[in-house]
Amino acid sequence: MRRVLVAVLALLPLAAGAVLAGLGRAGRLPADRWFLSALPGDWALAVGAAVSLVAVVGVGVAALRDRTWRHRLRARGAQAAQDRRLLLSRLDHELKNPLTAMRAATANVAAGADPAQAAAVGTIEEQVLRLSRLTTDLRKIADIESARLDRRPVDLAELVEEMVDVARDLPGADERELVLDLPRAPWPLPPVPGDADLLSLAVANLLDNALKYTPPGGRVEVRAREAAGAVVLEVADTGRGIAAEELPQVWEEMYRSPSARSLPGSGLGLPLVRAVVERHGGRVQADSRVGHGTLFRLVLPV
Amino acid sequence: MTSVPTVLLVDDETAITDNLAPFLQRAGFGVVVAGDGDQALARIADTAPDLVVLDVLMPGRDGRSVLRAVRHGGGTVPIILLTQVGESVERAMALEEGADDYLNKPFDPHELVARIRAVLRRGGAAAGPALAAAHRLRSGPLVLDRTTQRVFRDDVELVLTPRATALLAYLMTHPGEVVSRERLLEQVWGWTFHSSTRTVDTRVAELRRAVEAGAGEPFVETVPGEGYRFARPVEAG
Numbered sequence A: 001m002r003r004v005l006v007a008v009l010a011l012l013p014l015a016a017g018a019v020l021a022g023l024g025r026a027g028r029l030p031a032d033r034w035f036l037s038a039l040p041g042d043w044a045l046a047v048g049a050a051v052s053l054v055a056v057v058g059v060g061v062a063a064l065r066d067r068t069w070r071h072r073l074r075a076r077g078a079q080a081a082q083d084r085r086l087l088l089s090r091l092d093h094e095l096k097n098p099l100t101a102m103r104a105a106t107a108n109v110a111a112g113a114d115p116a117q118a119a120a121v122g123t124i125e126e127q128v129l130r131l132s133r134l135t136t137d138l139r140k141i142a143d144i145e146s147a148r149l150d151r152r153p154v155d156l157a158e159l160v161e162e163m164v165d166v167a168r169d170l171p172g173a174d175e176r177e178l179v180l181d182l183p184r185a186p187w188p189l190p191p192v193p194g195d196a197d198l199l200s201l202a203v204a205n206l207l208d209n210a211l212k213y214t215p216p217g218g219r220v221e222v223r224a225r226e227a228a229g230a231v232v233l234e235v236a237d238t239g240r241g242i243a244a245e246e247l248p249q250v251w252e253e254m255y256r257s258p259s260a261r262s263l264p265g266s267g268l269g270l271p272l273v274r275a276v277v278e279r280h281g282g283r284v285q286a287d288s289r290v291g292h293g294t295l296f297r298l299v300l301p302v
Numbered sequence B: 001m002t003s004v005p006t007v008l009l010v011d012d013e014t015a016i017t018d019n020l021a022p023f024l025q026r027a028g029f030g031v032v033v034a035g036d037g038d039q040a041l042a043r044i045a046d047t048a049p050d051l052v053v054l055d056v057l058m059p060g061r062d063g064r065s066v067l068r069a070v071r072h073g074g075g076t077v078p079i080i081l082l083t084q085v086g087e088s089v090e091r092a093m094a095l096e097e098g099a100d101d102y103l104n105k106p107f108d109p110h111e112l113v114a115r116i117r118a119v120l121r122r123g124g125a126a127a128g129p130a131l132a133a134a135h136r137l138r139s140g141p142l143v144l145d146r147t148t149q150r151v152f153r154d155d156v157e158l159v160l161t162p163r164a165t166a167l168l169a170y171l172m173t174h175p176g177e178v179v180s181r182e183r184l185l186e187q188v189w190g191w192t193f194h195s196s197t198r199t200v201d202t203r204v205a206e207l208r209r210a211v212e213a214g215a216g217e218p219f220v221e222t223v224p225g226e227g228y229r230f231a232r233p234v235e236a237g
Helices: A002-025 A040-109 A115-146 A156-168 A196-213 A244-251 A269-279 B014-026 B037-047 B063-072 B088-096 B109-122 B162-172 B181-189 B197-212
Strands: A152-154 A177-181 A192-194 A219-227 A230-237 A283-289 A293-301 B006-010 B030-034 B051-055 B079-083 B101-104 B136-139 B142-145 B150-153 B156-158 B220-223 B227-230
Touching: A002 A040, A040 A115, A040 B014, A040 B109, A115 A269, A152 A196, A156 A177, A156 A196, A156 A219, A156 A230, A192 A196, A192 A293, A196 A219, A196 A230, A196 A269, A196 A293, A196 B197, A244 A269, A244 A283, A269 A283, A269 A293, B006 B014, B006 B037, B014 B030, B014 B109, B030 B037, B037 B051, B037 B063, B051 B063, B051 B109, B063 B079, B063 B088, B079 B109, B101 B109, B136 B162, B142 B162, B150 B162, B150 B197, B162 B181, B162 B197, B162 B227, B181 B197, B181 B227, B197 B220
Parallel strands: A177 A219, B006 B030, B006 B051, B051 B079, B079 B101
Antiparallel strands: A152 A192, A219 A230, A230 A293, A283 A293, B136 B142, B142 B150, B150 B156, B220 B227
8 A cells, every 4th residue: 555655656746747748738838938948848747757757766766775674684583583593402402411410310319218308309300300391392392393294184173173172171171161163164174284293282282371371261262264375273262361562472482471470381382383383384473462361373374 | 131231321421321320220230331432332342231322422433423333343232322312303313223212311210221121122132133223014914114114914005194104113113012102202203292192192093094904903002091002023024
């Protein structure tokens, strides 16, 4: 829309010139010849054309600059993401040996008889295990970003139905309303080329999240539809919601909202979902209002 | 096995060997430690261990190079790799090059003991060419060609997804062993997350439908509460 407006504005002087020239030819303008013995209408046309030319060149240069900047910005963003991943993989790498040694060490002392000592060793064991899981999960996300996909046509409707069934068995799921809405008419969802196991993982994570952050009595809706060469899958909840300024960060590894820290979680569920969806050439979106709920949307190309 | 089996533990991190060696000893193994790849080759030659636990990433000669040197020299000592990289490509390569099993760091030391026992039970050297390195696996009428990733039953090719084929390959190289869903996920899929173990059940069901249709005695058994087991004997070739 903006582009059309700019083009119209740029060509307006030319059009005005042409109109004046037309009026001159029709004899509606004074017929005395001006400087260089041209008619006033022709002057108007020439000036209009010149102004339009300058405007068009100006718009072109601006668009080109705009594009370059957007390009640079995107490259910078990609570089930053790449750097973050590199840092995480190095961190993961450097943590592995110490954690392996600590697990072996605690396994050696676990047999102690003193209850206070046994409790201390138990705590160390648990916490080392927690750290181990964290590094493993981090690595798995990196794996998904680089692993070979077992790509074949996936019936997303069937997959979502199955994951919703699994979610209904989760603790506390029966206290929340879980609604599934899949299109049947005029036709069902088209198959999505992808890795069914990874896609189930993504859907399961979204469902887990929605149920976790929605209080008893709340509602979780799962719906899918076909739109512009893609399948759009939405998981919406009436949970606590996410503040607007936190929304972009929920897709980042290990980000945990200050308001969600009371609930268990690693901050790796949504990054995993994003990794899976982007690996399929799709994209993820989140919409939320604090106190009302959150909508997660996956767009998967068909 | 009448005497205490000897395990050669190879890792350049002394913090790991110092703690893992006594743990393995208490689990009933004789332990020899090597701090780098060259030492590992020397210890394999002079102590003839029953099994080698080999770290992949070491300065100088790394674990993969030790593995290659041993296998090229005709050595059949079972080797468990301690990998740093969980990537499926690395994993496939490790098995192709003749590792008997592998564990991702950081691992549970009890899990290492379980794997050592399982590999030793499989027989290693005595059973001829290890299943892990075999190009063809056969169990009665069922044949898996690992080079072409094709599966046949009574010489008829079965249609399986690549993942189901990989799953079958893993189960067939660990016959009789109960494999947990978590471990299958880690080994075949390359990822483990809570809430994802049902994925394993779906693929095992697919595998069974394809492989066992009217086959009588099952190939893959469910062990309630534990996991799955390839129930029939498997041979290489």
